[in-house]
Amino acid sequence: MSTQTRTLFFLTITVIVALVLSACQPAAPTQQAEEGIVIVIPEDPPSFNPAITDAGYDSLVMELVMLGLADLDANGNPFPELAAELPTEENGGVVIDEETGTMDVTWNLRTDVKWSDGTPVTADDVIFTYQAIIDPAYGTWIPGIDYVDDVEKVDVDTVIVHYNAVYPGYLTQFGGELIVIWPAHYCDATQGFSAWDCARTPLSNGPYVLKEWVNGDHMTFERNPDFYEKGKPEISKITVQIVPDEAVRKTMLINGDADLDMWSPEPMINDLKDKPNVVVSISPTNRWVFRLFFNLAAKGTTDPVATPHPILSNVEVRRAIRMAIDVDTISKNFFFGYAQPAWTEFFREPYVCTNIPRPAFDPEGAKAKLEAAGWIDTDDDGIRECRGCGTAEDGYKMEMEFITYGEYGEALELTQQYIAENLAEIGIKMNLSVVEGSIMWAASEDGGIEQNGNFDIDIYDDGYAGIDPTDFIYSYYHSASATPDYGTNYGRWMNEEFDALLDESYTLDTAARQENFCKMAEILEAELPEALLFTGVNADAHSARLQNVQSTINDLVTWNAKDWTLAN
Amino acid sequence: MFTYIARRLLQTVVLLFLLSIFLFALVNLAPGGPLAGQGRSRQIRPEKIEILKRQFGLDKPLPTQYLIWLVGNDWMRVDTDGDGIEESFGTRKGILRGDFGFSYRTRQPVLEEIGQRLPNTVLLMTITLFIGVLIAIPVGIVSAIRQYSKFDITVTTLSFAGQAIPEFFLGLVLILIFYAWLKNPWTGEPLLPSGGMVSLNVSGPAVWDRIKHLILPVITGALGWIAWYSRFLRSSMLEVANKDYLRTARAKGLPNWMVLYKHALRNALIPLITMLAIDLPTIFGGAVFVETLFSWPGMGRLYFTAAVDRDYPVLLAILIMGAAAIIFSNLLADVLYSFLDPRVRYD
Numbered sequence: 045m046s047t048q049t050r051t052l053f054f055l056t057i058t059v060i061v062a063l064v065l066s067a068c069q070p071a072a073p074t075q076q077a078e079e080g081i082v083i084v085i086p087e088d089p090p091s092f093n094p095a096i097t098d099a100g101y102d103s104l105v106m107e108l109v110m111l112g113l114a115d116l117d118a119n120g121n122p123f124p125e126l127a128a129e130l131p132t133e134e135n136g137g138v139v140i141d142e143e144t145g146t147m148d149v150t151w152n153l154r155t156d157v158k159w160s161d162g163t164p165v166t167a168d169d170v171i172f173t174y175q176a177i178i179d180p181a182y183g184t185w186i187p188g189i190d191y192v193d194d195v196e197k198v199d200v201d202t203v204i205v206h207y208n209a210v211y212p213g214y215l216t217q218f219g220g221e222l223i224v225i226w227p228a229h230y231c232d233a234t235q236g237f238s239a240w241d242c243a244r245t246p247l248s249n250g251p252y253v254l255k256e257w258v259n260g261d262h263m264t265f266e267r268n269p270d271f272y273e274k275g276k277p278e279i280s281k282i283t284v285q286i287v288p289d290e291a292v293r294k295t296m297l298i299n300g301d302a303d304l305d306m307w308s309p310e311p312m313i314n315d316l317k318d319k320p321n322v323v324v325s326i327s328p329t330n331r332w333v334f335r336l337f338f339n340l341a342a343k344g345t346t347d348p349v350a351t352p353h354p355i356l357s358n359v360e361v362r363r364a365i366r367m368a369i370d371v372d373t374i375s376k377n378f379f380f381g382y383a384q385p386a387w388t389e390f391f392r393e394p395y396v397c398t399n400i401p402r403p404a405f406d407p408e409g410a411k412a413k414l415e416a417a418g419w420i421d422t423d424d425d426g427i428r429e430c431r432g433c434g435t436a437e438d439g440y441k442m443e444m445e446f447i448t449y450g451e452y453g454e455a456l457e458l459t460q461q462y463i464a465e466n467l468a469e470i471g472i473k474m475n476l477s478v479v480e481g482s483i484m485w486a487a488s489e490d491g492g493i494e495q496n497g498n499f500d501i502d503i504y505d506d507g508y509a510g511i512d513p514t515d516f517i518y519s520y521y522h523s524a525s526a527t528p529d530y531g532t533n534y535g536r537w538m539n540e541e542f543d544a545l546l547d548e549s550y551t552l553d554t555a556a557r558q559e560n561f562c563k564m565a566e567i568l569e570a571e572l573p574e575a576l577l578f579t580g581v582n583a584d585a586h587s588a589r590l591q592n593v594q595s596t597i598n599d600l601v602t603w604n605a606k607d608w609t610l611a612n
Numbered sequence: 613m614f615t616y617i618a619r620r621l622l623q624t625v626v627l628l629f630l631l632s633i634f635l636f637a638l639v640n641l642a643p644g645g646p647l648a649g650q651g652r653s654r655q656i657r658p659e660k661i662e663i664l665k666r667q668f669g670l671d672k673p674l675p676t677q678y679l680i681w682l683v684g685n686d687w688m689r690v691d692t693d694g695d696g697i698e699e700s701f702g703t704r705k706g707i708l709r710g711d712f713g714f715s716y717r718t719r720q721p722v723l724e725e726i727g728q729r730l731p732n733t734v735l736l737m738t739i740t741l742f743i744g745v746l747i748a749i750p751v752g753i754v755s756a757i758r759q760y761s762k763f764d765i766t767v768t769t770l771s772f773a774g775q776a777i778p779e780f781f782l783g784l785v786l787i788l789i790f791y792a793w794l795k796n797p798w799t800g801e802p803l804l805p806s807g808g809m810v811s812l813n814v815s816g817p818a819v820w821d822r823i824k825h826l827i828l829p830v831i832t833g834a835l836g837w838i839a840w841y842s843r844f845l846r847s848s849m850l851e852v853a854n855k856d857y858l859r860t861a862r863a864k865g866l867p868n869w870m871v872l873y874k875h876a877l878r879n880a881l882i883p884l885i886t887m888l889a890i891d892l893p894t895i896f897g898g899a900v901f902v903e904t905l906f907s908w909p910g911m912g913r914l915y916f917t918a919a920v921d922r923d924y925p926v927l928l929a930i931l932i933m934g935a936a937a938i939i940f941s942n943l944l945a946d947v948l949y950s951f952l953d954p955r956v957r958y959d
Contacts, residue, residue: 088718090719091719097717099717181692181693182667184660185659238667239714243719259729260910260913260914261907285812286907286909292787295792296806299802299806301802480644482648482920490647491645519657530658
């Protein structure tokens, strides 16, 4: 046999064996097309435990099979899941000790919820979950956990969470989009909360049960016959299919081979709006605010007092920059009109501050402000120089680096370029960079751009889930968060009055919170540590036959999967 | 030959050791890291950073991290709870004992992650390479023996196009044609699936379903191979065409087909087979674009995800395995060469 023949023979045998072996695997399950639906997502969820990774896809599948004590609906209203009712001060579920400043929250559990192996969900599961989270070796950190001193079992269906402070986010402490209650009798505590097997093969107490997970390909969920809400869910089967390419997911949706594609970006919403068999569900409120981060310390440093930024340390310059940006054109041209202007952190229910008027787009006003601030283009090169600006040496050019992250995609990069054009028109030169998110937000020791203060101006999107902005605001604006790796106050803005108001806002008195937040909004408007520009849309595209889908910023779109139905 | 192989293997061990240091340093020293705000969150609290560092072993100096990655930490005491006391022995065995650690993303053993993806990639890439070579050989031969003919010019043009067209573009066009536009006239369903390895609602024979899912990714991946190998074989054939032994064969009165196939082709194939051996690691490495576009759960996608997420253990495992595969395939190519070409002797 010649070498050529031998090679061909060998390759032929390899292929035949490979095909036969693959064919010997069991055929994929038959889908009841009329009852089942297909959700397409770009990558596998890391697990069913989003408290560890918060990839979004983990929350998506978690919501199908597991429940927390309480969750939030699309309007931000909390509703009980495993809890029989929401604990409040009014119903005696929350008791605040004014003297010590501590708080006890009593959770009464539903008595009719069972794990899919028939074991009831009890207080032991809540305590088990809490202990697993706080395990110093294998646990994790979740918002508010530092305020919890202990979780005490009162009886089989009742626990008390003892807080060492008043924590406004207590309702989703063991719920929301990240935390669920884990089965004490099923999960192996020795494997640890962050790595236990039950996060990949979960025991269900939610509307669906995981039947199969073929890594990288698909996951199959079937209706939980023991779900506590009788008659729900109506759809018997959900297949989560992994389809990495966005264009392919969109085509599948249009072709009727997919029923839901989560997190649809603006260009896709625009493409799908005229497709008769596709509906785009848009969240009633927006979360992700695109914002400019001004570094108040000189680039590469983190102390705005010792090394103030030569340009941005003057608030009038920051204000001029905001005035020069045409938000409406950005929304229209790059976000297909879906972006909504935003200029204060407190624009969402329940804390809306109307005391801050929308800033005007006024490039001429911006020029005048820069002139008044001592930034003048004396050499007619189109870039202003410091002429008595007081923050830099005379002749210092108004030129800065402008960074964003690449993962968001074209819309943000076009926005960055357009803002640079806006600023060029008022005499500020911006040098553009696009970096990976894992470099932008890395820890300081890993060379993180933000944590090391290695930027002049950045633009990216962020916002808080749920109804309590305190932790988010603390992370971005509190002085304590300005230390590298201790928060996200990347601009290193510090204001004692603001800190005090924020500290006082850790209360359950919503009226006092509202008042404080609006005072804080005024301080932020006066000092402008960040320039908020507009919100991106939160949307999920689905087939027209799939009913009751409601996109939400407070959770993943599967938050109400139990209520989904299929139209005839 | 035996001495040669033994010497090369010894060199391979040294080379792999040096590569392991280089790759570990490269991955860890690249800007960014696994402690960037994980997932959707831009914010990561210092408390969580501390926990993650301990759990990932990132709280130790880089040389120590390398040592643990290489030989494990089950021989040394570690502080698992962050109280400053090294209370128990570690659980890592190190890559020398087959423990590549766990994925930062899924917290699953790296080998388990790779084991789930590798068979899929081997299946796709073996078929792609096989089809590519199967078509490239006759195309290359005809192109060479009919040099400058219309066929040769056409094939040459198509080869350049085949090498120039990006896979992601070709794949999208194929999906558009065979999934979105063309329908099966009897069932009304798309002619071919858009991706995946199997249909979720398959009702016919599993083999046929599997083949249907392979067609588009194989075409997309094979086109480049066809172009590459056919050009290579054409050049190789043309190079041997003027050799003395072919003139001698013709002078002996051998028919032209025998001169071409028994003498020219056999010699022209030697470098091609060597090239094939060198390309063998791609069977294990996968193809990022093809796998992404056609939702094929293979190694290429795993590698890409690991790189984006800074999942160092997965990234390092794939890199070191890839490096080993390349080194061994080069050794294989050298050994094969000596078998195929009697003029080559290593002793």
